[in-house]
Amino acid sequence: MARRRQLYEGKAKILFEGPEPGTIVQYFKDDATAGNGAKSGVITGKGVLNNRISEHLMLRLQEIGIPTHFIRRINMREQLVKEVEIIPLEVVVRNIAAGSIAKRFGIEEGKRLPRSIVEFYYKNDALNDPLVSEDHIIAFGWACPHDLEEMTGLAMRVNDFLCGLFAGIGIQLVDFKLEFGRAWEGEDMRIVLADEISPDNCRLWDTQTNEKLDKDRFRRDMGSVKEAYQEVARRLGILLEEGNSTEHKPTDTPV
Structure with a gap:
């Protein structure tokens, strides 16, 4: 494991110095906020799900010629991206x-x-x-x-x-x-x-029920936030097995 220098911490992600010039390690947190931080909480496993969902969608967009910063997923919570x-x-x-x-x-x-x-x-x-x-x-x-x-x-x-x-x-x-x-x-x-x-x-x-499968469940205190994110991942065909949400700490960024 290589310990990397932290560059920035936002509401949902932490950015670390990448292994090569021009790269960044993007770590997905479980923290959830709404109203620019007026409301906050933790949804265990959210970062893992968002990492995989974002990876999947970025790769699909790259396939149709959309330029993105995404390079590859490193582990359950981190991905390597271009510095922009x-x-x-x-x-x-x-x-x-x-x-x-x-x-x-x-x-x-x-x-x-x-x-x-x-x-x-x-x-x-x-x-x-x-x-x-x-x-x-x-x-x-x-x-x-x-x-x-x-x-x-x-x-x-x-x-x-x-x-x-x-x-x-x-x-x-x-x-x-x-x-x-x-x-x-x-x-x-x-x-x-x-x-x-x-x-x-x-x-x-x-499409059938208008059930919300996104962060509005957290914003509006609807509950079952993680389950909604899991449902999106399941339909995309990338649902993770339970128990894989805490493999790496934000201070450790293996590359």
């Missing part, structure tokens, strides 16, 4: 009204939107991640017009693919949050998908 310069924006794609958009516009939750909507939020917990316009983004230098066009195009491609993938296993992709970063490839800098894709940052509803 994170763009300080959350890119949210919405297909069905839920959460903040339903409240903002008085739309009944569960109503399908006339078209998929892309929204941008400034990544700043102290400001509660405010909704921002493209003019804000360009004026404050968070991204240039080309970056915005690239991120929007990639987000819609991800949406099209994941909607089909989840529909095939009886799940509606209601909405989801993506993060992007800038990575060097040779002499060129390109935009790549970063962070994770899991029930932590997707709203996933059963």
Whole structure:
């Protein structure tokens, strides 16, 4: 086991120095938060499930040509990713009204939107991640017009693919949050998908019953959060056996 230097700790993950220049070890925690940390808790095994689900979805997206930071999974809780310069924006794609958009516009939750909507939020917990316009983004230098066009195009491609993938296993992709970063490839800098894709940052509803299979179960005190994540993993064909959720501590990052 190689002890690596910790670079950053967020609400759901810890980042460690990678084994080679330009790489990062991403460790998935069991911590759960809502309301930018206003509510917190621990869901035993969540990190293991999110690691596997995100790995599976990132690999599937790579197969259709979506550039991502994902390199490989290291163990039950860790994956090796490319070091990227994170763009300080959350890119949210919405297909069905839920959460903040339903409240903002008085739309009944569960109503399908006339078209998929892309929204941008400034990544700043102290400001509660405010909704921002493209003019804000360009004026404050968070991204240039080309970056915005690239991120929007990639987000819609991800949406099209994941909607089909989840529909095939009886799940509606209601909405989801993506993060992007800038990575060097040779002499060129390109935009790549970063962070994770899991029930932590997707709203996933059963197609037949509208049962929530995502983090809303934690946000709304519905219970059975781990079981919902397990159900998503089971339908994706990657459900883990019980008892494998604590193989590695965050201070040990074997590579």
